[in-house]
Amino acid sequence: MIPPNVPPSEEPTPSPEPGPEVERVDYEVSLRSLSQWELVWRKFRRHRLALFGLGILGFLIFVALVGPIFLPFTSVPPRPEQIVITGRPPFCLKFDLASHVCTKAALMHPFGETGGLQSDVLMLVVNGARTSLFLGFTSMAIGVGIGTIVGAIAGYLGGFVDNLLMRIVDIMLSLPLLFVILIVARFFKGAQDNAWSIILVFGLLSWMGVSRLVRSLFLSIREREFVEAARAVGVRDRRIIFKHILPNALSPIVVVASLLVGANISGEAFVSFLGFGISPSTPTWGNILSNALGYIAQGNWWWPVFPGLAIILAVLGVNFVGDGLRDAFDPRSRE
């Protein structure tokens, strides 16, 4: 679910102008200045959770790209030897619904089978990875992109422009998610066939929080001495915005972006639950999870748990990486 608001600011941390760094190595003394990015990477590397998160993300992306080759998506699975309306648990050949006991195990369906047509849950989760991850990152990119630009302009220019933009933000913020989804669904008929309508909806609904955050950062940073200095020297506004202020505002934006990816991925489950999700012929973690709802009470734990775990892993991964980046950009964090 989309967080009700994006935390408007983890307080902006000023970073001093980059200067030479001394690197100590045994038996040798060398003077080499590390670039900003190398610094960041070094600090990131020390952050265990962040590396772990990077590993998770990498694994998920790998599965999304390669998995469907080994487990192609079939919409109609072959007729199973045992028809159970609830589906069968992992590694189970014969399942007794009354006693919920697997009477005969077998090396098949490591994630179990869904209810209804009894599709393989592993196959669904692997194929769903693509759409879910794509959805999460793309809608974040749209939201952060628009939000940063709007917030930067509003925060830097101030005055009338700031007012106008923020009032527009107010109007957009008043539109509840459910309402907007309904409108989009009714206006763009046939939109359920692909993920773009959801991506658009999430993107268009998340930029407001980002813009408020960026605006407050800019309002604060633009009063600093180095900005004044840049202006005094005659640097153009656009350059000031993008080359001077924005890099200093990066770390909270990164955290927010990572939160957004997670929110969008699990928000997709919410939208599927409401009935406006992507049509089930394209599996996503969200719509697999919401289709499972009617069967949980029948003891079918495996159908929702595995896509749920996938969502959790993706959210964890992306947020750990975001945390790591945030700490890495913060010059005061210890190595």
Place this chain on the structure above:
Amino acid sequence: MTKFVVRRLIQAVPVLIGISIVIYAIMLSVPGGPTQRFANNPRITQEQRDKFLQAWGLDQPIPVQYCRWMGLCDPNQSGLAFLTKSGVPNFLPAGIGGGTNGMLHGDLGYSIDSGESVATRIGAAALPTLILAGTALFLWLSAAIILGVIAAVRRYSFFDQAATVFSYVGFALPTFWLGLMLILIFGASLKILPVSGMIDTRLSPPFGSAQYWAYFGTHSGAAIIDILRHLILPVITLVVVSIAGDSRFVRASMLEALGQDYVRTARAKGLPARTVVFRHALRNALLPVVTNIGLEIPFLFSGAVVTESIFSWPGMGRLFINSVADFDYTILMGILLIASVLTVLANLLADVLYAVVDPRIKY
């Protein structure tokens, strides 16, 4: 600052009008409407449906409907009738010959579904939502602050990392799934907690009714325990999912505060760690958190939609979902209007608090 606030309040009026126009226009141009209820009954002829729309004034063009809803137009005449039959502008009070309809006269209209006045219906739903979302907000903020402070003070420790993991896992859980699981485990299987509603139907009258307050007067203890028992599961659902956002924020804010020079000074002076953390750092760290709360107020009213629906909690969120499904325009507009007023005020509050907290910000 005062000038700023006054200016913003004045600006709020056209913003709200703008919001209401946008929402109204979008809502009414979406195909399908209250006649959806007849959609599956082929014996209701199109003529019947047209008459139904006419009776509710829904066959008028959108600008006319909006105008009447605002109270600028007289509904008893056709078209855009800005003047009443007595020649007085409609938006003036009825006492001097104006109209009685619409927002400008405090009339939010009547529900298309039940005929009840919108104000009554929303009013009845507001208290339950306040109770649920208010309790949840208080609890998750407290938990977020505690978690955030400890995580910041013991940065990179096992606790910090465990708290990080826990809060992100909670954040990733879809509310509907968590809610349903809690219902199944604690309600259907273990049977120790109630599954729905605010009160036990076998014991007490429905919440909010006159009989209920009478019952509450005589059986206060039992009534309070009843509501508390019903609050447990929905509040847990809301809290678990929302802690993450705020606890990370508190943590970052604390880290920022702990890195300040005055904290270093305090430590150098030899003050005990607890004093440093709570008396010096925390109070400053909380200021941005507090400004954040302003933005979470709209969530109080529309954010708990799914949770209220799953737990059959009779609040605004559930009312909202139901009216969206039935296209009950009048109630929808009422709820959206309240939500937008709250949003505008909350944003204003947050902006004011930013400036108070961070003297570098100038408006």
Place this chain on the structure above:
Amino acid sequence: MHKRLLGLLASSVIVFAACTSNAPASSTEVSTAPATEPPPTTNPIDISNTAYAPATGKTGGQIIFGDWQEANEFNPYYYSQVTEANVASAVWASLTIATNDYKTVPDLAKELPTTANGEVKVPGDGSDKMTITWTLKDGLKWSDGQPLTCDDFAFTWKWITDPGQAGVVTVGWESITAIDCPSPTSIVMHFKDIYEGYLGLGTPLPKHYMSNISIADGLNHKGFKPADMPNVPTSGAFKFESVTPGQELRVVRNDNYSGFISKHPAYLDRIVWKWYGEEQAMIAGFIAGEVDIATDLVETDIPTFETAGKKDDLSNVNSLSYEYLALNWADGTKRDATSGLGQCSQNAEVADRGKNSAGSPCPVADPEFRRALTYAIDKNDIATRILGGYVKVANTNISPDDYYYADQTPATLDPAKAQSILDAAGWKVGADGIRSKDGLRAKIELCSTTKPTRVDSLKLIADELKGIGIEAIAHNVSAADVFNSYNEATATEPCNIYRGNFDIAEFTTSSSVDPIVYYSSYHSSQFEPKGGNIAQISDPGIDTALDTVKNTVDLATVVKAMGDFQKIYVEKTVEIPLFYRAQLDAVDYSKVGNFFGNPTSAGPTWNVVDWFVKS
């Protein structure tokens, strides 16, 4: 929420039966018919000898009834959802009532009017086509003590047929030219047409309460708002105590009503309706013991009760609803571009199928194509794999419990036969395995809603059709598009059935105890928007049979005509029924006595007068 929308629509379909047949059963038994009709040759069919015999209970107690859709509309002529029908059944009585065994018994009336007892006259008195005389029971009173007389029925008729009225089914009532009241208990209805559903014309509205409310105000719920409900006089077993929107509704015993079989007022003191937000939450609530009865369930919920050990708490009766594949008969050659009349699927994905030499882009219009479909679709597979075997495969649209049901030879699964039918009809297999005939490719659109069971069944069907050389594109769209009303939909709205934008569509509809219902769905004069013939079926044999049914009150004639109809239904493959739905309620039988599920329009609350709490 899709569940909500779907539930609303699915249940509205069931209410289709309710609204269309205020007549739960057809006309009277055979006997001295007018001389113009041939003498009957079959045995008289008795429609009122019900086997319903309630147990005796004790007075007192309350029962909690759970539903996941809220009832807001309490006027018995305005409701549109099943949940509202359930409430209405408990508080409003009619002249007759439909029992759980499809029989009709008198409720407010003393006896059923028949031609035998002279109370039905065809042709009628004077210039009437038909005259019906009802005799009310003696001493009938509303719940507030006012007498219930013929005046209330006369008022009701005027109210329904008022030109300013909206959203009311006027069928049957509009055939009445006048209602006379020779005495307070005697109602004489004068008809200008023969309306054979007359037994259903009979829920009186309280004149003394409603005569002061204008029709226009009534449409705005005046007098029926939640705060007003305790003051509304009712005629049935219960009356309103309180209505709390969003939470619950309470009704208490109406001492002025006596049961239709048991002849005494209700046992229960009170029934409380509790509104849940989600179906799964309601089921959990039932299992947890929060409610005594839970209604509006679906077949795939049955294992949930098995898992919880409450399998025996399910009341499972054959419902009058069935799930079927509507086959669009239109051939697309005379398509009206603005209204969409005469079209088949306009979906861009199937647009490349081309047209045959007659200019038709619609493969389903070919009767042999349709016939082949019946042999290719595995109904058993759908019933077992997707619905867990909890439904009964259907081969006709008429429920086997309807009195006019005629057995037909069911189609058997035979893909080889399907292939040979297609070959013989000229559908030749192409290089890619897909057939085409005369330049038209065998490519069709399968439409349905997003309900998971329908998503699965369309997948299965598409797979099976591929096996016989038909390319089928499954398209599951939101119910709001599929069922969007004619006026609000456009000709190209995805899968909209009222505009005919489909080749094959899967959804649920109802048969009825009253066969007058089929006229609107199958007669060639009843294409949208005039009637409900969404599949644009046009067959002279069907037209003749349905015309006969419409214009007679003689039961034997009806049975014969419906027999003809059902024969053509199979021969010409009018549509493909898949399975009969079940009507499921969860009942705590250890607490509730005399609960019997009722698939007719009367619903599960038909006999609340006899419900009691077991000790």
